[in-house]
Each structure stands twice: as structure tokens, then as C-alpha cells.
Amino acid sequence: ETQALIEDRFSSLGMTMMTLTQFVTVDSIASVYLPLIRQNPWLMFYFVPLILVVSISLMNLVTASLVEAALEHARQEKEEEKKLASVAAKNMLPDIVKLFDQLDADRSGFLVIQEMKDFETEGLVPPELLDKASVESMSELFQQLDVDESGRVNREEFIEGLLDIFLREVPVYSIQATKMLRLVRESQLKVEADIRSLQDQLGTKTERSLGFF
Incomplete structure (x- = not known):
């Protein structure tokens, strides 16, 4: 065998x-x-x-x-997508700046929700804007851009917010959550600074009181 x-x-x-x-x-x-x-x-x-x-x-x-x-x-595909996104952002930036200037009716440098509503009522909203932003109205878009809920959106917030929505393949709520965390961190640092300032003031008053007695 x-x-x-x-x-x-x-x-x-x-x-x-x-x-x-x-x-x-x-x-x-x-x-x-x-x-x-x-x-x-x-x-x-x-x-x-x-x-x-x-x-x-x-x-x-x-x-x-x-x-x-x-x-x-x-x-390599991811790097190519980043390059294409960068080119797309550069191409979209002038249109976004122009849109902000059109929305800012009072030339205050800030947008309020009423300006967004008036712009939509007048039928001046670009047809593709709401589709790209995945919203149904300019009011909803304003709420997404107004992350800190201050009631107004400045030029930088408007441009950055729209670019994030248009170019990043992440849900809008994730973008809002990230920005909100940044604002919370800034508020926390401010509170910590205020607490240290109060501690210093209390320490100074205590020293003066002890010196008086």
C-alpha cells in the first residue's frame, strides 16, 4: 500500500x-x-x-x-475623500458667506430666527440648502446652528455649522453634542476661575480679620 x-x-x-x-x-x-x-x-x-x-x-x-x-x-480612499471634502469646502465657502450676508438683513453680524423665517417667507432659500442640511425649514436649521441656545448665530458659527453639516458624514445631533461639550468645558473653566477668585478674596478678608484682632 x-x-x-x-x-x-x-x-x-x-x-x-x-x-x-x-x-x-x-x-x-x-x-x-x-x-x-x-x-x-x-x-x-x-x-x-x-x-x-x-x-x-x-x-x-x-x-x-x-x-x-x-x-x-x-x-488611501479616506485620504482622497478628505482632499475632495477640502476642495468642496473651498468651493462652498463663498456661497455660504454670501448666504449669511443675505440672511443678515440688519447687518448686525448676527442672525436671529426671525431673519431666517423672513428669508424663507420671501422664497429666497436656495432649493438645495434644506435638502443638504436634512431639515424642513429655516427655523429648524437655525435651531441646529444655535448650539448654545443664545438666540443668535454669528458669522463663524453659521459658516462652521453649515460646513460641518454638509461635509461630515455624521448625524447633526453628534455635531451639536460636540459643540455643546465644548461650551460646557468653557463654562466649567470659567466657573473654576471664579471659584479661585472668590477663594482668594475670602483668604484676604480672613487675613485682615485676624490681623485686626
């Missing part, structure tokens, strides 16, 4: 290469090495490393190469 297997699987260079290919692809290789190991157990020290190194390690190497290539391709 072993002799027949050897003659069948290793009779020529071509058949030997085909048999080794079976080890690489792990294609029914048990029918090759088990009879040989039964005949000569020492062959186990040849076939076991062969299976581990050739089939498992090589396949893992091929898989790792494919994954690395896919990750590199994804990274």
Missing part, C-alpha cells in the same frame, strides 16, 4: 509538486501522510512541521498580506 502510494503521489516531479500543493491548500492531505506515518512513524517529524509551516503559516501570511492591502486601500 505504501509503495503504491509513493508511486502514485511521488512518481515524478510534476506529481510531487501536485502533492505538495495539496499540503499548501490542505486538500485531503490525510490520505497522503497517514499511510506513510503508519509505515514509518519517524516521518511524523517531517509531515507535522510541513503542515504547520507550509499550510498554516503560509496561508496566514497570504491572509495578512490581503488584509494589509485592503487596509492600505481604505486609507
Whole structure:
């Protein structure tokens, strides 16, 4: 049986290469090495490393190469998307600035919700604006841009907010949450500064009181 297997699987260079290919692809290789190991157990020290190194390690190497290539391709696509987004932002910026100037009827440098409503009532809203911003009205757009709920939106907030909405592939509420966290952090720092100032004032008064007595 072993002799027949050897003659069948290793009779020529071509058949030997085909048999080794079976080890690489792990294609029914048990029918090759088990009879040989039964005949000569020492062959186990040849076939076991062969299976581990050739089939498992090589396949893992091929898989790792494919994954690395896919990750590199994804990274290049992401960089290309960033470049396209940057170009789109530059192209959109003049239109956004012009839109702010049109909305700012009193030239105060700030927008209030009534100005947004009047602009919509007069039918001056660009058709694609509400679709790109995923809102149904200018009032809703104002609420999204007015993150700090101050009742007004300045030029920087308007431009930054629209660019974020148009270019970033994230939900609007995520953008609002990020900006709100920034405002909370700024308020926290201000409160901490006020507390330190009060502590200093109380410390000074205490020292004066002790000095008086």
C-alpha cells in the first residue's frame, strides 16, 4: 500500500509538486501522510512541521498580506475623500458667506430666527440648502446652528455649522453634542476661575480679620 502510494503521489516531479500543493491548500492531505506515518512513524517529524509551516503559516501570511492591502486601500480612499471634502469646502465657502450676508438683513453680524423665517417667507432659500442640511425649514436649521441656545448665530458659527453639516458624514445631533461639550468645558473653566477668585478674596478678608484682632 505504501509503495503504491509513493508511486502514485511521488512518481515524478510534476506529481510531487501536485502533492505538495495539496499540503499548501490542505486538500485531503490525510490520505497522503497517514499511510506513510503508519509505515514509518519517524516521518511524523517531517509531515507535522510541513503542515504547520507550509499550510498554516503560509496561508496566514497570504491572509495578512490581503488584509494589509485592503487596509492600505481604505486609507488611501479616506485620504482622497478628505482632499475632495477640502476642495468642496473651498468651493462652498463663498456661497455660504454670501448666504449669511443675505440672511443678515440688519447687518448686525448676527442672525436671529426671525431673519431666517423672513428669508424663507420671501422664497429666497436656495432649493438645495434644506435638502443638504436634512431639515424642513429655516427655523429648524437655525435651531441646529444655535448650539448654545443664545438666540443668535454669528458669522463663524453659521459658516462652521453649515460646513460641518454638509461635509461630515455624521448625524447633526453628534455635531451639536460636540459643540455643546465644548461650551460646557468653557463654562466649567470659567466657573473654576471664579471659584479661585472668590477663594482668594475670602483668604484676604480672613487675613485682615485676624490681623485686626
